[in-house]
Amino acid sequence: EIVLTQSPGTLSLSPGERATLSCRASQSVSSGNLAWYQSKPGQAPRLIIYGASSRATGIPDRFSGSGSGTDFTLTISRLEPEDFAVYYCQQYGSSPTFGGGTKVEIK
Amino acid sequence: QVQLVESGGGVVQPGRSLRLSCAASGFIFNTYAIHWVRQAPGKGLEWVALISYDGSNKYYADSVKGRFTFSRDNSKNTVYLQMNGLRAEDTAVYYCARSRGYLGPFDFWGQGTLVTVSS
Secondary structure: OOOEEEEOOEEEEOOOOOEEEEEEEOOOOHHHOEEEEEEOOOOOOEEEEEOOOEEOOOOOOOEEEEEEOOEEEEEEOOOOHHHOOEEEEEEOOOOOEEOOOEEEEEO | OOEEEEEOOEEEOOOOOEEEEEEEEOOOHHHOEEEEEEEOOOOOEEEEEEEOOOOOOEEEOOOOOOOEEEEEEOOOOEEEEEEOOOOHHHOEEEEEEEEOOOOOOOOEEOOOEEEEEOO
16 A cells, blocks of 8 residues: 655645645655645545646646655645645555645644 | 535444445446545545446455445446444545546545444
8 A cells, every 4th residue: 555644734824825735655656646635624625636747627727736756746836715725645546545634724 | 517415424333334325417427436535533535445437346445345335326327335334433424536447536526424433
């Protein structure tokens, strides 16, 4: 099983600031099969990034993903009020696993 | 529009059974794999099970293997998760989600249904 470790656990930022979230895999994620999801209380999780760097349908371009192998990053260039949420990385190249999540909270 | 609607959650005693359903609409159901993902209170997401587009292949997380059974009825655009031998640690919100192919990103999720295992 591929274990995903996300850091930091919590990111305290102000609207307009840049957010950088990290996801590290215990072994190489094949073909960049890495996704990022946004989760808010009482709502369905939403796909943000797939294939490590492709934005899902309807996702604004302030969200970007990068990385390969075992190290991946989600960047939110300028935080909007609706971006404060928990973000999970997921590898889907083998039996799917999720990271523990990074909470982006308002400072 | 695309919809996945889970139902069947509730409070159940340890050792008992429960069946969850996930009804789909707004897309060609029999071309997508469907997954169950759960989230225990205050915890992160955990993948539970996968069923292929035609129901011929099923995969389970080790934590539920042998206790949970995943099935689908493409004539009803619905999947089912039969959960037997429930334990306190199965308490969670259960989401269904779709993916193109067995191993693809989960591009749409339902709102979830809460399962509470407690005596």
